[in-house]
Amino acid sequence: MSEQEVKNLEEIFEARIARDEKIEPKDWMPEKYRKTHIRQISQHAHSEIIGMLPEGNWITRAPSLRRKAALLAKVQDEAGHGLYLYSACETLGISREEMYEQLHSGKAKYSSIFNYPTVTWADMGAIGWLVDGAAIINQVPLCNTSFGPYARAMVRVCKEESFHQRQGYEIMLTLCKGTDEQKEMAQDALNRWWWPSLMMLGPTDAESVHTEQSMKWKLKRKSNDELRQQFIDQTVPQADILGLTIPDPDMKFNEETGHYDFGEIDWDEFWQVVKGHGPCNKERMKARVDAWENGEWVRDAAMAHAEKKANKNVAKAS
Amino acid sequence: MNKDLYKYILGIADNSLILAQRLGELCGHGPTLETDIALTNISLDLLGQTRSYYQYAAKLAGEDKTEDDIAFLRIEREYKNVLLVEQPNTHFGHVMARQFLFDVYHLMLMEQLQNSKDETLVAIAKKGIKEVSYHKRFSSDWVKRLGDGTDESKEKMQEAINAMWRFTDELFDVMEADKVMIEEGIAVDVSRMKETYYEKVSELLEEATLEVPERKYFTRGGKKGVHTEHMGYLLADLQYMQRTYPNMTW
Amino acid sequence: MGNTKKNWPLWEIFVRSKNGLEHRHFGSLHAADAEMALENARDVYTRRNEGVSIWVVESKNVTASNPQDNGELFEPAQDKVYRHPTFYDLPDDVKHM
Numbered sequence: 001m002s003e004q005e006v007k008n009l010e011e012i013f014e015a016r017i018a019r020d021e022k023i024e025p026k027d028w029m030p031e032k033y034r035k036t037h038i039r040q041i042s043q044h045a046h047s048e049i050i051g052m053l054p055e056g057n058w059i060t061r062a063p064s065l066r067r068k069a070a071l072l073a074k075v076q077d078e079a080g081h082g083l084y085l086y087s088a089c090e091t092l093g094i095s096r097e098e099m100y101e102q103l104h105s106g107k108a109k110y111s112s113i114f115n116y117p118t119v120t121w122a123d124m125g126a127i128g129w130l131v132d133g134a135a136i137i138n139q140v141p142l143c144n145t146s147f148g149p150y151a152r153a154m155v156r157v158c159k160e161e162s163f164h165q166r167q168g169y170e171i172m173l174t175l176c177k178g179t180d181e182q183k184e185m186a187q188d189a190l191n192r193w194w195w196p197s198l199m200m201l202g203p204t205d206a207e208s209v210h211t212e213q214s215m216k217w218k219l220k221r222k223s224n225d226e227l228r229q230q231f232i233d234q235t236v237p238q239a240d241i242l243g244l245t246i247p248d249p250d251m252k253f254n255e256e257t258g259h260y261d262f263g264e265i266d267w268d269e270f271w272q273v274v275k276g277h278g279p280c281n282k283e284r285m286k287a288r289v290d291a292w293e294n295g296e297w298v299r300d301a302a303m304a305h306a307e308k309k310a311n312k313n314v315a316k317a318s
Numbered sequence: 319m320n321k322d323l324y325k326y327i328l329g330i331a332d333n334s335l336i337l338a339q340r341l342g343e344l345c346g347h348g349p350t351l352e353t354d355i356a357l358t359n360i361s362l363d364l365l366g367q368t369r370s371y372y373q374y375a376a377k378l379a380g381e382d383k384t385e386d387d388i389a390f391l392r393i394e395r396e397y398k399n400v401l402l403v404e405q406p407n408t409h410f411g412h413v414m415a416r417q418f419l420f421d422v423y424h425l426m427l428m429e430q431l432q433n434s435k436d437e438t439l440v441a442i443a444k445k446g447i448k449e450v451s452y453h454k455r456f457s458s459d460w461v462k463r464l465g466d467g468t469d470e471s472k473e474k475m476q477e478a479i480n481a482m483w484r485f486t487d488e489l490f491d492v493m494e495a496d497k498v499m500i501e502e503g504i505a506v507d508v509s510r511m512k513e514t515y516y517e518k519v520s521e522l523l524e525e526a527t528l529e530v531p532e533r534k535y536f537t538r539g540g541k542k543g544v545h546t547e548h549m550g551y552l553l554a555d556l557q558y559m560q561r562t563y564p565n566m567t568w
Numbered sequence: 569m570g571n572t573k574k575n576w577p578l579w580e581i582f583v584r585s586k587n588g589l590e591h592r593h594f595g596s597l598h599a600a601d602a603e604m605a606l607e608n609a610r611d612v613y614t615r616r617n618e619g620v621s622i623w624v625v626e627s628k629n630v631t632a633s634n635p636q637d638n639g640e641l642f643e644p645a646q647d648k649v650y651r652h653p654t655f656y657d658l659p660d661d662v663k664h665m
Contacts, residue, residue, distance in 0.1 A: 069369075152595075304467045
């Protein structure tokens with residue numbers, strides 16, 4: 001294809017997206033579109049499965065049978081969501097194994113928030129309330145993104161996730177209505193998860209490299225800073241209902257703007273964790289690599305068995 | 319309260335609880351995402367059954383007892399699950415061997431429990447049968463895949479079956495309370511299921527090209543509350559919150 | 569990737585959500601064989617009571633039309649307006665038609 005031809009195709013392509021038409025896997029697409037989507041969707045999928053680990057840490061220790069069942073179902077959903085997203089990404093011509101390879105080698109990123117440890121039961125509440133809360137803000141606009149398989153996966157994810165945040169908030173609510181010790185546990189969890197949750201919405205607009213192109217392709221509808229403000233505005237009143245204090249002395253409602261003003265985010269910490277030096281980066285990666293490597297003989301056996309069975313059927317038929 | 323009925327219910331329910339707990343440990347660590355999701359489903363089924371049994375037992379016990387009191391606040395000697403279900407997740411072969419050897423028994427038990435004179439148990443069994451049939455299908459398929467897969471998997475699966483085998487005979491032990499309940503037409507006489515059980519299991523192991531171990535040396539004790547050393551650690555996890563923060567609502 | 573290792577192939581999953589409705593494409597997953605694909609589909613895609621029947625098809629067996637052929641495949645149908653009831657002019661007082 002000549003340069004001019006590619007340029008024409010690109011123009012037609014961009015016009016389709018501007019008209020809100022969906023792009024499907026077999027449609028022509030610019031290489032950059034494909035690559036950007038593989039990067040974002042696989043990163044999203046990795047975040048789901050790495051995200052299983054901090055919560056999975058408490059399944060065996062959940063304090064009641066009801067909580068145990070809810071937490072198990074939630075972590076299971078995360079596996080499901082990872083699976084939907086990997087499948088969506090596979091339509092772009094990359095295999096799940098290749099994506100795992102990128103994750104395990106450290107080439108692919110995932111949401112940094114999962115590199116923080118879950119040290120008390122209240123963390124299950126804080127994660128559901130704050131982390132899933134921030135995730136929903138990020139994800140809902142993606143239900144209308146331009147790439148069909150991604151948009152469809154996100155519709156399913158958002159529908160299923162509606163119970164996750166409620167599950168977390170209910171845990172917080174129960175703790176806050178409980179003993180002093182329980183309320184302290186809840187406050188401590190909020191103190192530890194608040195700032196990482198704000199960071200989860202991404203670097204400030206000034207620092208964000210991909211925003212403009214992503215806006216055009218509807219991978220993003222609002223800037224990181226807008227999303228962060230939205231998250232803060234909706235979460236602060238929820239903390240008030242719990243009777244908990246947001247760990248930010250500068251947090252104050254601004255009558256003029258109609259939004260909450262907030263303090264400085266520690267971006268050094270953010271970049272440190274992104275670069276692999278958070279409290280649990282190594283443990284998370286090891287857990288995934290171990291699961292994959294320890295499972296190899298199982299996957300191989302299943303393939304070998306399937307082949308034997310297929311051969312037997314052929315033998316029978318002839 | 320009917321103490322024998324209470325004991326009988328716990329004898330069944332504890333198996334579901336402890337196996338659900340073991341499977342819960344695996345969530346996020348399976349060989350593929352698909353198997354992770356499947357094993358979690360089994361764990362959730364078992365947990366659901368556990369809650370139905372314990373809620374019934376709590377009602378029988380009265381005194382404001384709850385399902386969680388029963389699940390979390392007993393000492394090790396008071397848990398009456400069989401040794402088989404508390405065995406650790408050494409590798410995926412062990413997980414599937416344990417599951418398969420339990421599922422075959424569990425399904426037979428549920429099928430017969432449907433004929434109990436106790437309506438609540440009948441209702442739990444009727445719902446449970448569908449769940450357990452699927453568990454058995456799932457674990458049988460995996461035993462076949464791993465048994466008749468690669469050389470490595472065959473070796474691992476055989477080792478796992480051998481490791482779990484010695485705990486199977488206990489499944490068919492009948493305790494004192496069970497005897498009373500059998501008399502009353504409430505309990506299933508599991509001792510009568512034994513031969514059929516070993517026939518079914520052997521048939522599938524042969525199909526999986528595995529060797530059926532000898533029925534010679536068995537270990538028992540769970541039904542009397544004398545557990546393997548693994549149990550203490552399992553309970554330490556299970557009970558951690560309730561023991562550390564007594565008398566709180568979660 | 570330089571090795572000959574065979575990974576679990578990809579399967580397309582179709583689910584009938586209730587009798588009377590068609591099977592609809594729900595997504596895909598990995599499985600070593602058809603039985604496993606069915607079981608995995610049950611666990612992955614019908615956790616919330618979404619189905620009464622499942623079809624699984626190995627993805628490599630699906631032949632898809634090429635979007636580049638969309639012109640010749642689909643556009644010729646666009647001007648065949650006489651296939652639609654609104655093409656025919658009838659007075660408003662004609663009923664049941």
